[in-house]
Amino acid sequence: MITGGICLVVAIGVWSLTRRPETPQESAVLVPAARPIEAVAALGQLEPAGDVRRLAAPASGFGGTPRVAKLSVREGDAVKRGQVLAEFDNRPKTFADLAAVQARLETLEVQLRMQQREVTRYQKAALVGASSLVDLEEKQEELVKIDGQRREALAEISGLEADLADSQLKSPLDGVVLRVHTRVGERPGSDGVMEVGANQTMEALIEVYESDVNRVNVGQVVRLTSENGGFDGTLMGRVERISPQVRQRNVLSTDPTGDADARVVEVRVSLDQNSAARVRSLAGMKVIARFQPS
DSSP states (O other): OHHHHHHHHHHHHHHHHHSOOOOOOOOOOOOOOOOOOOOEEEEEEEEESSOEEEEOOOOOTTSOOOOEEEEOOOTTOEEOTTOEEEEETTHHHHHHHHHHHHHHHHHHHHHHHHHHHHHHHHHHHHHTTSSOHHHHHHHHHHHHHHHHHHHHHHHHHHHHHHHHHHTEEEOSSSEEEEEEOOOTTOOOBTTBSEEEEOOSSEEEEEEEETTTGGGOOTTOEEEEEESSSSSSSOEEEEEEEEEEEEEEOOSOOSOTTSOTTOEEEEEEEEEOHHHHHHTTTOTTOEEEEEEOOO
8 A cells, every 4th residue: 555655646746747837828919911002193194394385476566465367276286496376467467567668668768869969969069169058958958867767767667577577476496286375366365375395205294182292202103094095005204303382283184073172292204205205296185193102
């Protein structure tokens, strides 16, 4: 009995030594998966990246502007430097005034030559006593008067020639007609007659919501598609400049529920060479821009 008890005590001791203490199960720590950065999407339009000019009508003598009598181009037309874009209704009258002054100048030049011969004749007569100095002076004064009238006519012709040149609106650059503000028969307002832009290079003006602009950076890759199917495929570009000013949006969506009063930041996107060549004649077309997460 004693021997059996000893064996039982030894067995319990060995079991207590070999048994590993139970530890409370560690709770699993759940780490939320990183949420992918969403691409910013915004609406904008294509524009020439070169010089853009707003062309105004000439001022008339009373401080107003003549009416447009003829338009030779439409929006989207390619134009060359010096090409006539429009004519104004003061052109016929300017032509008539110029012709009248030129005719008067021709008469004055004939009178001037005749008077010069008259003065020369009286000078010779005065030397031999056949004419008085008073008569000679009268002829000289008449010569000065005719010469003054001739000079006035020449100055008037210069002014009319300038007015005649201004009666036609010519393109100051090679490019494309971006917008026509004034139609035939209308008098141009503060917006001028039309806008032309050099379209050798193109860019996109994108209006990014102020809440999204913190995810847009200079140099960021941008993919652009046509909102209304004006061109196929995708254009590629990069963010060139971000405006520091927040303003109201100008490019409205075709969605009637769109927020016209939204606050946006202008972002200019320069297109790569191949993309710019595809849309060189599509200035003003609406595009949807997707700024790729960096």
